[in-house]
Amino acid sequence: MPAEKQFYHPVGGNEMPRFAGLATMMRLPAHGDAKGLDACFVGVPLDIGTSNRSGARYAPRQIRAESAFLRPYNMGTRAAPFDSLTVADIGDVAINPYDLKDSVKIIEHAFDGILTHNCRPLTLGGDHTIALPIMRAMRKKYGPIGLIHVDAHADVNDTMFGEKIAHGTPFRRAVEEGLLDCRRVAQVGLRGTGYAAEDFDWPRAQGFRVVQAEELWHKSLTPLAAELQQQLGRGPVYLSFDIDGLDPSCAPGNGSPELGGLTLIQALELIRGLRGLDLIGCDLVEISPPYDLSGNTSLVGANLLFEMLCVLPGVMYRN
Secondary structure (H helix, E strand, C coil): CCCCCCCCCCCCCCCCCCCCCCCCHHHCCECCCCCCCCEEEEEECCCCCCCCCCCHHHHHHHHHHHHCCCCCCCCCCCEEHHHHCCEEEEEECCCCCCCHHHHHHHHHHHHHHHHHCCCEEEEEECCHHHHHHHHHHHHHHHCCEEEEEECCCCCCCCCECCECCCCCCHHHHHHHCCCEEEEEEEEEEECCCCCCCCCCHHHHHCCCEEEEHHHHCCCCCHHHHHHHHHHHCCCEEEEEEEHHHECCCCCCCECCCCCCCECHHHHHHHHHCCECEEEEEEEEECECHHHCCCCHHHHHHHHHHHHHHHCCCCCEECC
């Protein structure tokens, strides 16, 4: 007979004070790999692809620390992910802090291994460079994937300082390498200043839906989430969430803050509205703890990762 499925619950605040114990994501068990897991939290502490304010290498550890405040049930949606999915923290990818291209290869290999176990990764970045090797691994398993990309920036530069791989280039490389089903890609929250008036036109020309932040001011994002459900349909979808998609008033600790971004409520509406999509993985990137003096940005990141977990396929909802 097959072994009975085992579920792990985060250590509760009445079992161990929240300021104590092992610093895993939500104080879940630490696993050496993704074997036997439906979903995993995994850190990628890389920031050598960053062009301005570095520090994202420290984010996985800080997000885990702030996640100790979280409890296992989502009181807004009644999601009970730990009652229906086997979830653990598998630690960090051991990147090469001296070589960005080598680190990209290391990350791709690590995610190949995670996906071999049919596990859905929830990734604690790290700068946005990490999305490229993750999508490369996803492409090998699923074929061209759909994408929801929340960000202030399109990240479709051809080069940065002459380099093809950096945190501002992953989605151009993804198009060139055939990683994406471009009809099933949406970029949400783009804004700020640019180098040319046409900066956001390149992704539109590839077939992406581009929703600039100004279109979303003073609006609920629940209708947009419903539209994205229609656009992306039943195929595999990856969610890549740059924390600078949020307004810096609610997430100041990031590498490239831009005024006029999404509110926390809009972020919750958008993520919760993705329930029902075939989410094959998610990331939360570009938190920079050195610029996050209160810890609030990392706490926001921890909460958003939990919300992502709550909309993965197979999550039970307690009605």
